[in-house]
Amino acid sequence: MKEDLLTRTIIGLAIDVHKALGPGLLESAYKECLFYKIENAGFLxxxxxxxxxxxxxxxIDCGYRIDILVENNLVLELKSVEKLADIHLAQTLTYMKLGGFKFGLLINFNVLLLKDGIKRVINGY
Structure with missing residues (x-):
């Protein structure tokens, strides 16, 4: 699947999760629900x-963990914070660099409209 189509599909699934749960929950709740939606959609x-x-x-294992990796290609870093900060973007880019991944989504579920909490990230290596 092309990266743009994969990214748009995952964003759609994230929006479904956000519509069902709304803002204000812990990151772990969104992660589990989004993982479930992605898996049920047939993605690796x-x-x-x-x-x-x-x-x-x-x-060396230093404790770094990608929240969700889709199709061994798209890194999802999930947050539930008041506002995304530069450190969140840096964290996403670090995971992408360590794994050699080119595409990522930084998603903050603690917003009224999820589209306002999504950043597409491209790593140029």
Whole structure:
């Protein structure tokens, strides 16, 4: 599936979750529900995917985990915060860089309209 179509489809599923739950819940609730929706839509999806850091040719587990990875291609970093901050974007880019992923979505569910809480992220490596 082309990245743009995949991204739009996942955004649509995230909007469905947000419409059903509304803002104000913990990030974990949105993560579980979105994972469920993506999996039921037939996509290859992983939750809490561990990412290691390579240091001096050794892979080291430092506790980095991607919230959701779709089709081994699209990184989803989910938040439920008052406002997205630069550190949230940096976190998303770090996961993308560590895994060699080009596309990501940073999604803040704590907004009235979910479209206002979505940032598309592209990593140029």
């Amino acid at each position: 999806v992983e939750k809490e995917k561990m990412m290691s850091v390579t240091f001096e040719d050794v892979k």
